[in-house]
Amino acid sequence: MNAQTFDWMGQAISFRSGESIAAALAAAGIRQFGADPLGQETRYFCGIGACQCCLVRVEGTVREACITPARAGMRVIPMEASHD
Helix, strand or coil: CCCEEEEECCEEEEECCCCEHHHHHHHCCCCEEEECCCCCEEECCCCCCCCCCCEEEECCEEEECCCCECCCCCEEEECCCCCC
16 A cells, blocks of 8 residues: 655655644654744644644645645645745
8 A cells, every 4th residue: 555645845744544734744753843923833732723833834825734634745834934
């Protein structure tokens, strides 16, 4: 069976069906998701989308990583990264 992956800053991140972006990043050892507009580090915290601590850009749109399902081939970057 082929592993499903998405792109995080040029790194292929494996995930299981139904797994969130944040859970897949955490399983890959990635705990910090980059800075927010105020320069604070974003991270996986509440797991239910309430705290807004895990904001990332998914295909250019800001999303909560903890409640956004991972999809094969998607591009995920830190919120404040260049999003050309």
